[in-house]
Amino acid sequence: MRIGVLAVQGDYAKHHSMLLQMGLKTRLVRTDADLAGCDALIIPGGESTTMTTVMQKHGLWQPVIEFGRQKPIMGTCAGLILLATEVPDHGLPTLGLLDVAVIRNAYGRQVDSFVDQVTLDLNGKLNKYTGVFIRAPKISRSGANVKILGYHQQDIVMVETEHILACTFHPELTEDDAIHRYFHTKTSKLIGC
DSSP: OEEEEEOSSSSHHHHHHHHHHTTOEEEEEOSHHHHHTOSEEEEOSSOHHHHHHHHHHTTOHHHHHHHHHHSOEEEETHHHHHHEEEOTTTOSOOOOOEEEEEETTTTOSGGGOEEEEEEEEETTEEEEEEEEESSOOEEEEEOTTOEEEEEETTEEEEEEOSSEEEESSOGGGSSOOHHHHHHHHHHHHHHTO
16 A cells, blocks of 8 residues: 655655655655555645645646545645635635535634644544644534544544545644554555555
């Protein structure tokens, strides 16, 4: 099994490094040919407008949509924004693979970024996890088929569907690989590894 990391903009190197440290096969994805060799994909945090523009310019937009209809994707921060079906303040199309509404930069500007504990429900077990929120979005609505996995105070910070996992924070900026392990396990079950 190989997990790709979308590498057109944003914090892809940290995700790639974490997967390598876990001993997993990974690939930086910059073309549709790179994507074709992957069983799952991580869309990192970054700048959602720039990521959208670059993906469209380099012919990755439609291939990622088709990939996400069949294979697992994890999106973090801007990755969540791209996956959402509704982003009122984005002004650009989204991949539309996750039935959530998202508010960009909901906590404020870069100077308002923060680190705090979040509560996650991974495999039916509540865990505390350090959430790194950098110009983070908020999930303002989740669809009927979307399962809530995590909260920061009253805010939803992590959700999943059958094969999409997304969070508003940056798990790659911690030493804790629990979320990446959860995604790997989820992917393994879905593809039968």
